[in-house]
Amino acid sequence: MRKNNPSDYDLVKQYVNGNQDSIDVLILRHKDRVYTYIYLIVKNHQLTEDLFQDTFIKVIRSLRLGKYKDNGKFLAWVLRIAHNLIIDHFRKEKQNNTFSKDDYELDIFNSSKFCDQNCEDDLIRGQIHDDIRSLVEELPPDQREVVILRHYKDLSFKEIADQTNVSINTALGRMRYALINMRKSIEDRNMSLTIQ
Secondary structure (H helix, E strand, C coil), rough: CCCCCCHHHHHHHHHHHCCHHHHHHHHHHHHHHHHHHHHHHHCHHHHHHHHHHHHHHHHHHHCCCCCCCCCCCCHHHHHHHHHHHHHHEEEHHHHCCCCCCCCEEEEEHHHHCCCCCHHHHHHHHHHHHHHHHHHCCCCCCHHHHHHHHHHHHHCHHHHHHHEEEEEHHHHHHHHHHHHHHHHHHHCCCCCCCCCC
């Protein structure tokens, strides 16, 4: 362990082992990047402050519950938490039928009355696509192949069976297991794959 300049991993370990000061060092080390990331998306200082605080509250809770598995990417993990909180905020805002406001004036360019999908929907949709893509990538190769051929190439199960030299039942079975595995990953990570 480096005493003068401990790594994120060292600091996380120290915090989990009871050293409260190490979380302060981690927050100070990454606060500018996290704050800027949130602000570039929400473009509102007060909301950024709220989401920034919520992000680190969730980071601290997750560390206490042992939910962080170190893979050398502490900052990426924190940014992912921030991103999910931003999406949750936009979902709630949409459910409450509120729209982005600037000086209490309705932003008509972001209103669902004037466009089919607003920037929040685009952001959420993009995140959902990324999440699904990463779930598909984690599947075993035979299951991943069936999902890609079915949902991205739009092939029938007969066409999939022919192309992969297996029976239709095997192709269907692989799809079934792929969906079971993806659902389990979604539940394990507490992911939300809906816009509303």
